[in-house]
Amino acid sequence: MLSREVLKEALGRALATGADYAEVFAEHTRNKNINIISGKTDKIGDAVISGVGIRIFKGTRCVSGSASSLSPEAVLSCASRVADALTGSAQIQNIVLRERLFGDIHPIRIVPADVANADKIDYLRQACEAAKDYSDEITQVDGDFIEVDHRILIATSEGLLAQDRQIRSRVTLSSVASKNGENQTGSVTPGARKGLELFEDFDPVELGREASAQAVTMLHAGYIKAGTVPVAIENGFGGVIFHEACGHSLEASCVALGQSQFAGKLGERIANEKVTAIDDGTIPNSWGSINIDDEGTPARRNVLIENGILKTYMIDKLNGRRMGMASTGNCRRQSYQFEPTSRMTNTYIAAGEDRDEDIIASIEYGLYAKSMGGGSVNPITGQFNFAVREGYLIKNGKICEPVRGASLIGKGSDVIMNIDMVGRNVARAQGMCGASSGSIPTDVGQPLIRVSSITVGGR
C-alpha cells in the first residue's frame, strides 16, 4: 500500500515536533452491497475506500489527521499537518521498521470479489423467494448480500510494521407481513469473517423461512403489559444484553476518563457469580474476529468477568497510557477517517450449568425473549436498552402466546447482578456496533439466561 521509504518519512515528519509516539494507518477497502427487493436485484453499491490516518501522542495528548489518498504527497502532507499541532523538537529519530507477520487465523476460501454478481444474486434470490413463499401474509422481502475486503497497514515509531486483510460476508433478510393495514417485520442477519463459503453454512431457504416466520408470528401477536417481570433471554443475539448493559462500560475509552459505571472496580464483584464474560478476537472466522487490532496489537482472548469478579477492561494504547495498563488488542476503527479507540470484538457470556427447561420452568409470569434487535447504552449512568423482536409470555413455567416487540431497559450494574440463571448452550450472533470510532463488526453471544427482574416496555 505504501513503501517503507514513505512510511519512514511520514513517521519522521510526524515526530518532528516532539511527539513520543507516531502511527500511520493505511487502508484500501472494497465493499459491495447487492440488494434484492420485490424479487429483483434493485441496487448494487460498490465502494473503494482508500486513505491514511496518522496519530501522534505526547503523553496522554493525541493529535490525529486523515486524508482520502494513499499518494506519497498526501500521506507526507498529512504527517506534517499532524506535527504542526505540537511545538517542540524531535525526541525520536532513525526508526527501523521491522515487519511482523502475525499469521492468519481466519483463512478465506472464496474471495468474494473473484466471484461474479450472478452467483451472489442466485443465493440471495433463493432466500428471498423462500421468504415470500412462506405465507400469503408476506408482502415484501428485502434482501442484501454484503461483502467487505478490508486491507490495513500499520506502521509505528516503535518500529512495528504489520498488515492484515479482513474479508467478511453477510446476508441480511427482512420480511414484512401485512394484514388489515398493519405491518410487522422479521429478520435474519448471519455473517462471518469468511468469503463466499459463508453460503455453505446457511441454507438460503431456511434463512428466508426463519425471517418470514418471525414476521407472521408477530403479525398475529398482541402486546405484553408494561411492567417489571423476570425474563428468559435466548442464546445468540440475546447476548446484546451483556454488550449494552456491561460491555461498553468496560471499554477503556470511557473507563480511562472516569465515564464508566465500572471505573475503579478491577478485582471487585460487579456481576452475579454465575456470570463469566469473555471478549475473544481470536475465534477463527468469527464476524468480530481480527488477527491484529487497528494499532497492530495481536488479537487476544480476554476474560472480562470471571464468576462475577471484574478481571480486565478492553484497552487501547492511548487510553492505556492514562490507565497505566497495556493494550488488550481491542483498538478498532471503522476506517482511516475515524480515530481508533477500545472496542469489543466477539463478546459473550460463557456457558453455565443451568438447564434450559429449568430456566423456563422457574418463571411463574414473565417474558421469553426469543429474538433480539439492537440496543444502546449510556456508559456513564449504565442506563441501557435493547429491543425484543420476537417474544412470548411465560405463564406458570410454560412458554405461551407470542407478544410483539418491546424494549427491555435497566441500569447495567443492577441487571448484571440479576442474571441469576445461566444455561449451557452458548451461541453467538452478528451485529454492527456503533461508537466514536465508527461502525464495526462485533459478535454478541450467550446461552439462555434468566434475569430475575427487568423493566419491559410493553403497553
Add this chain to the structure above:
Amino acid sequence: MEYKEFKEAVIRAAKERQIAEYELYYEESEATSVEIYREEVKGYGTEDNMGVGFRCIVDGRAGYASTENLTEEEAKSLIDRAFENALSIESEEKSFLHEKGDTYAVLQDTEETAPAGTTLIDLALEVQKEMYQADKRVCDGTQVQVAHSSERYALYNSNGLDLEDRAAYEVCFGMALVADGEEMYDGSKFKLGYLKDFDSKVVAAEAVEDAVSTIGAGSVASGKYTVVFSNKAMATLLQTYSPIFSAERAQKGMSLLAGKEGEKIAADIVTIVDDPMYKDSVVRRTFDGEGVATYAKNVVERGVLTTLLHNLKTAANAGVKTTGNASRASYASVVGVSPFTFYIQPGEEPDLLPSAGEGIYVTEVTGLHAGANPVSGDFSLSSKGFLIADGKKGAPVKNFTVSGNFFALLKDIEKIGADLEFIRGKCGSPSVLVRDLAVAGE
C-alpha cells in the same frame, strides 16, 4: 489528482467505453476538531476527506461505483465496475438522469475563513472552565468538543448539469458530568452554527443544568399517562420515522403511508415541512442527489398528507413530478429518498404543561435504531424526563419506557408548542402533548 482532473479522466474513459449516460457525485470535507479533558487539550484532529460516486445508466438500469482513489487508472476501473453492476440489475423500473433547465436557488457566499485551531481550542477551554465553575459537583469526565467543518458537494452529468453547493459551520458540544454521592449524572448541550454565535457561558450553564436537574431521578409506576414530548424528544421521533414519508419505501410496501396522499394522517394542528433552504440551517442545498432543484414543501398540511417525498424514479413510477428529494447518504451511497431540513411547524402554546395537568414530560428517548420500527410504526423507547404535577414540571424520573405506534401518535397529538428546536440541524419539532401513552416503570 484533484477532482477537476479526475472528472476529465472519467469523461475521457466514458467516451472510450461508449458509456453515454452517466453522473458523477463528489463530496469533500475539511474538518478540524478539538477535545478537552480536565483543563487540557486531550485530542486535536484534522481531516481532509473526499470521494466520488459514479452512476451510469445502461438500458434504463443504474450501475454504481465509488472511489476515494483519484487516479487515471481508477477512473477506468470505476466505470467498469459500475457498468458490470448495471448489467446485474433486474428491476424493470427505469432509471434516468436529470436534464438541464431547472432554476436553482443561489446560496449566499459563506466566504468566512476557517477559524484557526487555536481559536477553537480557546473556546473549548473556556466552556470547560465555565462548566467546572457552574456547580461544585461537576467532576472529571466532563468534556468539551469544538469543531469546524467546510463541505463541498458537486454533481456533474452527461446531460451537461454541473452543480456545486458549499457549506461551512462550527459545532460546540459540552458534556457535563456531575457526581452526587455514588451516582453520576450526565448532561449536555450541542450547538450547531457559527463560532461568533456561541456563548461559552450559555453552553456551559445549559450542559451543567441538564445534568444537575436529573439528580435524584426516581422511577415511575407503570400505567397510561398524558405525555408531553419535549421539542428534542419529538424531533428525535420524527427523524426516526422520516422514512415513512419516502415514496420509494411506500412503493416497495415498506411504509403504511402508501396511497394515503390527500388523506388525513395526523391531527388537524400538524403541519410537517421539508425545507432544503431553511433559513437557520447551516447546510442548505440547492440541488438534490440527482441534480434536481430543491424547494420547500408542506409534506403534511393541517393533518393531510399532501405528498410523499420523491426522486426521479419514484416520481416517474407514480406519474407525478419529483419533489427533489433524491438523497445520497454519502458519495459511496446509491440514490435513495430523504428529507433535507424536516420539521413540525410550531404552534402558539408557550407551555404545554398546564394543559397536561398530571403526566410525564419526556425530555429524552433513546435506542431508536432498535426500539422504533418505521415499517410497523411501533415504538418502545427507553426514556427520561420529569413528572408533571398540577400543570408544572416536577421531580426528575428515569428508567422507564414509553410505548405506542407513530401512525397513531400523529393523529393523537392534542397540542403543539411554540418552541421549535432542531437536533443536529436536520430534524426539528416543537413540544407536543399526547394522552394515554403506555409507560413501563416499576
